Amino acid sequence: MEQVAYRTYWLAWLTLLVITLGMVFVQLQAVLVLGMIAKATIIGAWFMHLRYERLEFTIIIMASIFVTALILFGLIVPDGLAM
């Protein structure tokens, strides 16, 4: 695995903090959803090193979680409105 500069992690940390504060203060649904996705991406890509793994592996991990999220939150959760 290639070495990542310490500074990269702390830049990621700073970005996560800014997004979190933005989410707490703005509190618009669209901002919250985009903020959660942005934070998850930063944690996955830099902290969990997905950015530095082989592309096929990253795609398999991302795709499996994306498909599940799509089925659960795109197809099943909205049905709650019809109850």
Added chain:
Amino acid sequence: MHAARWQGGVSPWGMSWQKLMMWLFIVSDALLFAGFLAAYGFQRLAAETWPDRNRVFHMEFITAMTFILISSSATMATAVGAAKRGDAKTMARFLALTILGGLCFLGMQAFEWTTLIRQGARLTTNPWGVPAFSAFFFMITGFHGTHVLIGVIILLVTAWKRASGDGVELAGLYWHFVDLVWVFIFGCFYLI
């Protein structure tokens, strides 16, 4: 990267089997929390009313918990980086900071739970009107808190065994995953 490769001279995606198994575990654990949050979202959309979160939660306190968990993830990433460089001193220092962050988070969650339980919140009932609210709250934050507790134990064992780069990396993957789950719990439960 790791001496033990799968037989045949090829290791899938050029990673150790330990790391591959950790990722498989993380994906399956992500499905668990995705299921919880989806059930919560469904129930909340189906319910006629939902308790006003500003009356139940103290957002400054929850934001501080989030800050601590994010910071502990950054110190963990630094510890993994130090382990990869063979810098045992920096690794031990940042591993200790990460454990401290995890313990702070657990303490604050225990305080939050105690506050809510003293106000009468239980798994099946609560003073804010919708019984499902506290059921989902205790179940989801309880499962997450248990993951943090297990993470602290893993980190303590990792530090105790003076693990090498790969061991610390595995513990780090798990710790970042716990932080990742909190991103969605924080967003879905405390902010929306």
